[in-house]
Amino acid sequence: MTSEEKEQEKPLFEHILVALDASPHSMAALEAAARLAHSIEANIEGLFIEDINWFRLGPHSFSKEVSEITGNIRPLDQGSIERQVRALSKRMERALRRVSELASINYEFRTERGGVESELLSASEGADLITLGRIGQSMTRGPKLGRTAKALLEKTTKPILLLQKGLKLGDSIICIYDRSEQGKAALQVAKKLTQQIETKLQVVAFKNSDEDARTVIKQVKKELGDLRLPTRVFAVEAPEAFHLARLVTSKNGGLLIASRSQPLFKGQALERILANIKCPILLTS
Amino acid sequence: MAEQNRLTPDQLYTYCDLESLDFETTKDIEEHQRIVGQDRVVSSIQFGVSMDRDGYNIFALGPNETGKKELIEDYLKKHSSEEEVPHDMCYVNNFEEEYKPEILMLPAGRGSDLRDSMNKLIEDLDTTLTAAFESEEYQNRRQAIEEDVQQEQGESISDLQQRAQEEGLALIRTPAGFSFAPMQEGEIMSQEEVQELSDEEEERLEEKVEEFQKELQQVLRKVPSRKREVRERIRKLDREIASYAVKDLIDELKQKFSNLSDVVDFLDAVHQDIVDNVKSIISQQGQNQLMQMMQAQGGGNGRGSSSQEDPTLRRYKVNVLVDNSETEGAPVVYEDNPTFKNLVGRVEYKSQMGALTTDFNLIKPGALHMANGGYLILDARRVLMEPFAWEGLKRTLKSQKLKIESPGESYGLISTVSLEPKPLDLDVKVVLLGERLLYYLLCQYDPEFRSLFKVEADFDDDIDRNEENQEKYAQLLAGLAGENELKPFDKSAVARIIERSARMVEDSEKMSTRNKQIENLMQEADYWSRENGNENVTREDVQKAIExxxxxxxxxxxxxxxxxxxxxxxxxxxxxxxxQINGLSVAMIGDVMFGRPNRITASVRLGKGEVVNIEREVKMSGPIHSKGVMILSGFLGQRFGTRQPLSLSASLVFEQSYSGVDGDSASAAELYALMSAIGQIPINQSYAITGSINQRGQIQPIGGVNQKIEGFFDVCKKRGLTGEQGVLIPKTNVKNLMLREDVIEAVKEEKFQIYAIETVDEGMEILTGLEMGERDENEEFPEGTINYKVEKRLSEMTEKRKHFASNSKGESESKNDE
Structure with a gap:
């Protein structure tokens, strides 16, 4: 077996990191990670970060907690914080166990105490893929992308799978190809994932003009090489974020793969896509 | 005497006069008949059909194989073609009470039109609503509503967060809520750092925290009402968009059916319902797409089609129970399997996730629905044999309302949530077909029957064989030949069938109405004609089929x-x-009747004047046969017992009879055997006799005369015809004679004789060759006559009996003296 063949045989993602918190988006991320892990025979690691700030609340004489549901105010001491965190941790572990057992995959549960971003960044180093709810337990519903997700997108090059409540990982993969090197890399990730899941692949390739359409389709086909699975390539002029989201929905996309270097997957444009898309997004480097 | 009773060959068979048939083959006959000579039936049906009052349904009674069904169906079809085509009948959803589907009655053809239009609407709803709800306008407005309300909350919290920061406090999310904590240089202060704060500063922070907590409490407590507000505003938006999106579709349909106010009302209800349920329609469509995708990926075999049926959208469908778009005139329906469900319709169920569910789309029509506005023909016996069918039919006819319910529900055996389709106003004329016995039994035992079936159409077994009817009969045969795609029958074949028809009813002056049997004969004749390679069916082919x-x-x-x-x-x-004498009997086995001779013997002895019927003694005699034997005792008593008591006992027996005997057609033969035995007068065994007698010595008609003659003829023919042999039949049976060709030939050649007799005396003279004799002025019979011999023997027996009685008395007196 050549080194290239060995590379082909190697699973795309062996180790998937799932950031766990109590938000519904995080639970969606967990379920998607488990499903993906099952399809590509990977294992998952559930990471629950005990925010260091919680433990700094307890000692003050005036520390109190306002209930999110009832608005009631109750005293907060070190003991009650510890109990809440322990309970939350156990809940996360149970959820991870249940989902992993259902998907018949290997799993590992880990808790770390510290800053959320720093701990997640540190844990991401050993992972092939990071899965997280696109927003965490944000207090407001303004931006679609949470602070932690934003930080991770900026500070790590690892592929990140963004999920949210209500959107499930589907079987049909759609990849955005913009001719850049990163776009090519995203296409290779899509190709390999398609092979491993044995599904169909649709590629939305950005053309510069109508005459350019055949060229870009040819390029995609060349990149895909010997992919012997149903594949369709659409050449479109680079759309606006909202229309790209609509296009993916109309093609029944189950997973959108794109490079995070593509301008449509940055800042406000990414926010707009997230607001309108109906499937998870896998952002490669 | 014998000669004047002998029948000539032309009395033995009444041929159909070929000259009277005005055609060469049935192909030349243009007019076809279904009913011949059944004037009473035609008049009854005409009356029943025209009588537009409750209960004037028709019961067509008569023997089987008369083709009652075909005759009535044919008549009704002709009659109904000029009647108005009834409305289409549809069930649609009742949006107010879903378990009580509504009926829509639409002009013929509009039902299927509405159904197709609604199916198109359902198809269009998918794209229309999807387009409307995926439009940028809707998405933006929805987002605006969500953000509008949430922005207020977000701003409140952000404002709170901002102000807290300004006061040196951070808003922290805890596992179960929110908390404020003192900050220093962007980080939460540790316990040690807090302790280092001055008392004033700590007090200030404490006050501020308390203040912010209360504010936060206010903000959070508004969350539920804000969520409700969002939901309400989005619902209003959805309704507005949905109403706008489907308005065009609905308006188009309303325009199309603008002359049908019920349909317009229904369309308004559909419009309102779509607006009310738009979210469930859209979410179901999403699920269907997902399922289609999964089936496609999982190699689905299309079984998912039912799962694609959106229960909300199914409610907008139209279930056309009766589609009269192709109907011409009023419908004439024959239901050959009249079960309860097939008559009154049914509600079907389908299994979904292990539970049985139903809706108005699963209402199936019964024959009464299909025949509404027209005629329904049913076989009475089958209706009576099907559980609940008869009661269901009567109930429906009585109430004039057709209600679909299962027998279990109507009898209270099953109580489950099901549909109660609104009953249909019924306007149907039911024609029941049945045997006479059934009709009379129903009249006798079902008190409701007469009030529901007031018209009796009684089919005759036979019709007069006159020239006019023969002509119509030929038209009937021409029709049957056409229907059965048979070769044309030439006039000789038609004549033979007419003759056969007369033979079937045992009457040369009548023809059979059992059209089915005639139809069978024609089919078989057609077969033999093809076998013989004939162009048309000929008399010989018909004869071959009969043989x-x-x-x-x-x-x-x-x-x-x-x-x-x-x-x-x-x-x-x-x-x-x-x-000893040859009597004649007939046997009916399956559908064949044949005659045979039976030896009847009589023996006499001294006795008290009774005739012993040995068959009766061993219970092998039917009541009519026993009656016949008693009648002959009466005859003997009248003729010979007025001057002296009959001092004999006689035994009569059907020799070698191993099964029951019934009928009185052998009573004449029995009387002859008895007189022969009494008078010791030999009877010529070349003859066989059939006929019943009355007490006055008249010979009465009997049945099966043709078969009886042929039965004896066959015996004689096989032994060799001597010219002496023959049969004695009642004179009144001469009109029944339609004998086989070979019998007629034998009579023509004087090898066989048939005598028709009116009295006992005529027969006895033929059988013995002696004169019967009449009483002279001295009330004595002339010497040598039959009566003389019988009376003489009876006198001798009386004397012997007297002598025997006096001897017995003397002996008993001397015994007493002793």
Whole structure:
């Protein structure tokens, strides 16, 4: 077996990191990670970060907690914080166990105490893929992308799978190809994932003009090489974020793969896509 | 005497006059008949059909195989073609009470039109609503509503967060809520750092925290009402968008059906319902797409089609129970399996996730629905044999309302949530077909029957054989030939069928109405014609069909004939015997009737004047036969017992009879055997006799005369016709004669005789060759006559009995003296 063949045989993602918190988006991320892990025979690691700030609340004489549901105010001491965190941790572990057992995959549960971003960044180093709810337990519903997700997108090059409540990982993969090197890399990730899941692949390739359409389709086909699975390539002029989201929905996309270097997957444009898309997004480097 | 009773060959068979048939083959006959000579039936049906009052349904009674169904169906179809085509009948959803579907009655053809239009609407709803709800406008407005309300909350919290920061406090999310904590240089202060704060500063922070907590509490407590507000505003938006999106579709349909106010009301209800349920329609469509995708990926075999049926959208469908778009005139329906469900309709169920569910789309029509506005023909016997069907039919006819319910529900055996479709106003004329016995039994035992079936259409077994009817009969045969795609029948074949028809009813002056049997004969004649390579069906083909049918069914007849030839069954056809005669009987086995001779013997002895019927003694005699034997005792008593008591006992027996005997057609033969035995007068065994007698010595008609003659003829023919042999029949049966060709030929050649007799005396003279004799002025019979011999013997027996009685008395007196 050549080194290239060995590379082909190697699973795309062996180790998937799932950031766990109590938000519904995080639970969606967990379920998607488990499903993906099952399809590509990977294992998952559930990471629950005990925010260091919680433990700094307890000692003050005036520390109190306002209930999110009832608005009631109750005293907060070190003991009650510890109990809440322990309970939350156990809940996360149970959820991870249940989902992993259902998907018949290997799993590992880990808790770390510290800053959320720093701990997640540190844990991401050993992972092939990071899965997280696109927003965490944000207090407001303004931006679609949470602070932690934003930080991770900026500070790590690892592929990140963004999920949210209500959107499930589907079987049909759609990849955005913009001719850049990163776009090519995203296409290779899509190709390999398609092979491993044995599904169909649709590629939305950005053309510069109508005459350019055949060229870009040819390029995609060349990149895909010997992919012997149903594949369709659409050449479109680079759309606006909202229309790209609509296009993916109309093609029944189950997973959108794109490079995070593509301008449509940055800042406000990414926010707009997230607001309108109906499937998870896998952002490669 | 014998000569004047002898029948000529032309009295033995009434041919159909070919000259009277004005055609060469049935192909030339343009007018076809279904009913011939059944004037009473036609008049009854005409009356029943025209009588537009409750309960004037028709019961067509009569023998089977008369083609009652075809005749009535044909008549009704002709009549109904000029009547108005009834409305289409549809069930649609009742949006106010879903378990009580509504009926829509639409002009013929508009039902299917509405159904197709609604199916198109359902298809269009998918794209229309999807387009509307995926439009940028809707998405933006929805987002605006969500953000509008949430922004207020977000701003409140952000404002709070901002102000807290300004006061040196951070808003932290905890596992179960929110908390404020003092900050220093962007980080939460540790316990040690807090302790280092001055008391004033700590007090200030404490006050501020308390203040912010209360504010936060206010903000959070508004969350539920804000969520409700968002939901309400989005609902309003959805309704507005949905109403706008489907308005065009609905308006188009309303325009199309603008002259039908019920349909317009229904469309308004649909419009309102779509607006009310738009979210569930859209979410179901999403699920269907997902399922289609999964099936496609999982190699689905299309079984998912039912799962794609959106329960919300199914409610907008139209279930056309009765589609009269192709109907011409009023419908004429024949239901050959009249079960309860097939009559009144049913509600079907389908299994979904292990539970049985139903809706108005699963309402299925019954024959009464299909026939509404027209005619329904049913077989009475089948209706009566099907559980609940008769009661269901009566209930429906009585109430004039057609309500669909299962027998379990109507009898309270099952109580489950089901549909209660609104009952249909019924306007149907029911025609029941049945045997006479059924009709009379229903009249007798079902008190409701007469009020529901007031018109009796009684089919006759036979019709007069006159020229006019023969012509119509030919038209009937032409129609049957056409319907059955048979070769044309030439006039000789038609004549033979007419003659056969007369033979079927045992009457040369009548024709059979059992059209089915005639139809069978025609089919078989057509077969033989094809076998013989004839262009048209000829008389010979019909004759062949008759003979072959008889041959196929005559195994038992032939066995009996064989037994007679081999002298296993004793029958003499020559010579003379005292107290012995050839009677004639008929047997009916399957659908074949044949005659055979039976030896009847009589013996006499001293007695008290009774005639012993041995068959009756062993309970092998039917009541009519026993009656016949008693009548002959009466005759003997009247003729010979007025001057002296009859001092004899006689025994009569059907020799070699191993099964029951009934009928009185042998009573004449029994009387002759008895008189022969009494008077010791030999009877010529070359003859056989049939006929019943009355007490006055008249010979009365009997049944099966043709078969009886042929039965004896066959025996004689096999033994060799002597010219002496013959049969004595009642004179009143001459009109029934339609004998076989070979019998007629034998009579023509004087090898066989048939005598028609009116009185006992005529027969006795033929059988014995002696005169009967009448009483002279001295009330005595002339010497040598039959009566003389009988009376003389009876006198002798009386004397002997007297003598025997006086001897017995003397003996008993001397015994007493002793």
């Amino acid at each position: 072959q049918r008889l041959y196929r069914s005559s195994r038992i007849r032939d066995k009996i004939q064989e037994a007679i030839q081999r002298d296993t069954l004793y029958i003499d056809t020559s010579g003379e015997e005292i107290g």
